[in-house]
Amino acid sequence: MQLVANPLILAESQRPFVEFIPTPQDVVVEMLKAAQVTKEDIVYDLGCGDGRFVITAAKMFGARGVGIDIDSTLISKCRVNAEKAGVAERVNFLTQDLYETDISEATVVTIYLLPELNLLLRPKLLKELKPNTRVVSHAFDMGDWLPDRQGVVKNARFYMAPDLFFEQDATFYLWVIPAKAAGTWCWEVPSIISKEPYRLHLTQKYQILKGYLTMQNRRLPIKDIKLSGNHLHFTSPAYLKGRKVTVDYRGTIEGNVINGMIEVKEGPLSKTYPWRAFRIRENP
Ligand SMILES: C[S@@+](CC[C@H](N)C(=O)[O-])C[C@H]1O[C@@H](n2cnc3c(N)ncnc32)[C@H](O)[C@@H]1O
Numbered sequence: 001m002q003l004v005a006n007p008l009i010l011a012e013s014q015r016p017f018v019e020f021i022p023t024p025q026d027v028v029v030e031m032l033k034a035a036q037v038t039k040e041d042i043v044y045d046l047g048c049g050d051g052r053f054v055i056t057a058a059k060m061f062g063a064r065g066v067g068i069d070i071d072s073t074l075i076s077k078c079r080v081n082a083e084k085a086g087v088a089e090r091v092n093f094l095t096q097d098l099y100e101t102d103i104s105e106a107t108v109v110t111i112y113l114l115p116e117l118n119l120l121l122r123p124k125l126l127k128e129l130k131p132n133t134r135v136v137s138h139a140f141d142m143g144d145w146l147p148d149r150q151g152v153v154k155n156a157r158f159y160m161a162p163d164l165f166f167e168q169d170a171t172f173y174l175w176v177i178p179a180k181a182a183g184t185w186c187w188e189v190p191s192i193i194s195k196e197p198y199r200l201h202l203t204q205k206y207q208i209l210k211g212y213l214t215m216q217n218r219r220l221p222i223k224d225i226k227l228s229g230n231h232l233h234f235t236s237p238a239y240l241k242g243r244k245v246t247v248d249y250r251g252t253i254e255g256n257v258i259n260g261m262i263e264v265k266e267g268p269l270s271k272t273y274p275w276r277a278f279r280i281r282e283n284p
Pocket residue numbers: 003017018019020021022023045046047048049050051052053068069070071074096097098099111112113138
């Protein structure tokens with residue numbers, strides 16, 4: 001669906017303005033399901049309109065929520081809607097500019113803005129949100145920050161008035177805020193495997209990682225590398241007792257430490273070992 005930017009407001013704020021057009025309710029539900037919202041979550045809807053994302057997150061999924069809108073009349077309606085839905089205790093609505101709001105406590109962020117507004121918001125999302133926070137956008141993507149997944153709701157009903165709607169497939173996009181994984185990581189392995197420490201060298205663009213391992217002067221390729229939030233997984237070949245085997249690495253990144261497990265898949269040393277790696281440099 002095309003949302004129309006208002007050029008008058010663009011002149012004042014230097015940003016295109018997106019008017020209130022509600023996300024169809026079945027799309028709201030699918031987006032919250034895709035984000036796996038639970039009662040542990042704090043859902044922020046940036047440009048919350050009538051409050052439907054936050055109210056649905058509280059009513060159906062038991063979450064807490066905060067809705068932000070620049071239009072104080074809409075915020076008053078949100079509060080009335082939350083009372084009617086019986087979730088006023090779990091939600092909060094604020095008249096604020098979404099680009100100025102502190103969003104750091106959110107664990108899920110929902111948006112329905114415009115492509116260029118998503119791009120303006122992108123640095124704030126990546127800077128302020130914690131790793132593992134899910135961002136779900138109705139209709140518009142984030143440019144070269146590719147989504148972790150996307151979904152389509154067939155024949156969603158877009159209401160223009162209570163009795164006037166049109167049906168159209170609605171697309172949504174979901175991203176998981178990635179941990180900072182770039183750099184050089186180092187760890188020791190049991191001496192039966194190697195007396196030398198291993199190093200992992202990673203470059204990162206959003207959630208996309210590239211890199212390799214080194215051990216002594218040997219460079220080992222890594223495969224199937226995936227970062228989802230702070231969960232890191234990859235495999236690499238290793239040469240144990242003269243035999244080439246596959247080693248599976250899984251861990252979670254907390255600051256400059258990775259904690260997880262290394263699984264040697266084949267051969268006489270096949271077993272799962274603890275994995276604790278330390279970032280020793282910011283660059284690879
Ligand atoms: C397309 S509507 C989406 C409403 C709701 N999120 C939904 O999906 O049903 C966009 C909303 O963003 C609000 N908005 C636009 N610019 C904003 C800004 N800078 N700060 C806060 N809200 C804004 C508008 O008032 C409008 O209610």
